[in-house]
Amino acid sequence: AKRASEVIAYVDPVEIIPPKRVFYNFLILVTFFLSFLFYSFIWGRDLGQFLKRAFFPLSNIPYPTATKIVEIQPKGGTILTGTDFPIQVILKGVIPSKVWCRVTSQQGKETLEMLPLPQKKNTFKVVVPLVERSFRFSIHAGDCTSREYLVKAVPPPVVEAVSVSYQYPSYLGFPDEEKDEGEIEAYEGTRVTIRCKTNNAIKKARIRWNQRFYKSCKILSPHRIEYSFVLKKEGTYSIHIQDIYGFTNQDPVEYQVYMKRDHLPRVQILKPTQRKLALPVDRKLEIEFLCQDDFGLDSVTLYWSINKNLFQSRLDFPKGKGLKRFQQKWVLFENEQIRQYGKNGFRKKILLKKGYTLEYWIGVQDKRVTNKKEVFSDKYKVFFLERERPRVLKKPKQLLKKEKPKKEKTKKEKKKNQEKKKKKRDLKKKKEKEKNKDKNKKPKKENKQPKKPEKNREKKKINSQKKDSQKKKKTQEKEKKRVKKEKPK
Structure with a gap:
């Protein structure tokens, strides 16, 4: 470590890393960066393709051409069979005099000439008439060709079959039934179920009542729908569907709804x-x-x-x-x-x-x-x-007496009872004999005067009052006659 420190102390960094070389390298990087910015400013869209081709030389990237396609409308899609399909393209750069649209389908290939619009010379348009099948198309303008676009032709959505099932109320006693027709005819309160089958896969389905309001239907499967309701009113209905491509059925059939009345009791x-x-x-x-x-x-x-x-x-x-x-x-x-x-x-x-x-x-x-x-x-x-009859008060019930336990009778008492019964029987027999004798004898006529019924006091008073009033009237009339005679003529 001491030796390394002594060696580093005598080393000059300028000799190892010269500053001129570092400066030259920095200038090279700056010039490269500025040139990249300048190139991207001039050829902004082609820069990406240039880099792709530089890094991926074997890829299918189009070469830069003099004529460039800016926009194609529409870029494929889905249309209904039997309709026209317009194609429009906008060009840039060297605009050629003729632009072609190549159409390929199961029937074969066909090239259509695209005509320029009068207002815009860089836009060309062509219409593919009455498309019946799916096809692909590509545009050729000068030295530029576009990729192929797919156009899918689909038949318009249609309700192929309609069936109606009826579930009658239990009190009517009618069995459930189903009919293969759209018209409805049932009694009030019947559960009606409408089932439909379509040609295309369905995304949305509705029923329109009386051309006013809509009711959403239940989608059972991609091609089958169902709607159930209780019949309360008469009217009309039509079925409106929308397939997965966004197309709707045009001019749907309108069915009638007839209701049979259950009359009031x-x-x-x-x-x-x-x-x-x-x-x-x-x-x-x-x-x-x-x-x-x-x-x-x-x-x-x-x-x-x-x-x-x-x-x-x-x-x-x-x-x-x-x-x-x-x-x-x-x-x-x-x-x-x-x-x-x-x-x-x-x-x-x-x-x-x-x-x-x-x-x-x-x-x-x-x-x-x-x-x-x-x-x-x-x-x-x-x-x-008021009451028609006087009110009769019920007598109070007699209190029930407690029954005393019966005593056993002796022989003497039994004999006495038997003797009493015999006497009663003898008396009855005597009376019956006397009655029979009286019947055989002729009854004597007795001159008996009928008793006069007694008059009530009230009736007597009323009769007496009437007689008095009649007497008074007679006396008054006599006096009036007498007075008239006495008057001088």
Whole structure:
């Protein structure tokens, strides 16, 4: 270490690294960097290709040409069959007099001449007419050729088949069915399912109702869609689809929707026929009503109001499939009371009094699923009067006496009882014999005058008052006649 330090102390760094050589190397690097900047400023776009070709000499990089393609529109894509495909190119540099578009397809190769636009001389355009199949194209302008671009021709999306399935409400009793047609005809409340099959793979599907609003459909597979709903209204619908390429079906078919009506139920009170009745409180009133429906009844309810207080009773009836007619008699009130019934049976009693007004009617519902309404009968009124019969008070029940244990009878007591029974039998026989004798004898006629019925005191008073009033009238008339005769002529 001491020897190394002594050697380094005598070494001169200028002799080892001369400063002139370092300066010359620095100048070389600066000139190279400035020339690179100058070249990139002049040939900015070609610089990248130049570097690529320098580092990758075996790659398929186009050589620099005098004519350069700035932009091609469109660079391939997807179109519908039977449509035209326009191609436009913008050139730069040496613009040639003619530009060609080479089209290759399964049918073969074809070259089309591109014409310059009148306003812009560096832009050329050509239209490939009525494309039916996919093809590739490339552009040749002077010493420059572009790469090939793919154009895919796709048929327009179309709904190939439509089927409709019906799931009717259970109360109708109809089996489920399916029809291979787009028109819908079913009863109100039916579950309708529309299924469609398309030619192209679908990205989006909607159904348009009455040419107003859309409803999205369920995509089961790339070529199958489904839409389900409950039928409530009539109208029209059309199916709108969009495939994975973004194309939509033009002028879709419009189908009709017909709805069969489930008519409302009908209810009528047959008895009593009078709308307004005046009855005593202790009278009994029995009503009879008739309910009808075209498919089936669901509930029957008796409504009544006493002095504007509303009550109701749910009436029991045989609930089954297709109960279209129901006729029943019902005791509305009896023994100064009306009974209220609920779902679980009897609820409570409501007492009636003189001066009350009772208004009653019947409500009926059918088994429809949608637009369910309760239909009511006409309203009937009852005005309560005084009791027709006097009220009879029930006697209180006698207290039950406790039974005493029976004693066993002796022989003497048994003999006495037997003797008593014999005596009773003998007496009965004697009486029967006497009756038979009396029947055989002819009865004597007795001149008995019928007793006069006793008159009530009140009737006597009324008759006496009438007689007095009649006498007074007669006397007054006589006096008037006498006065007229006495007057001088």
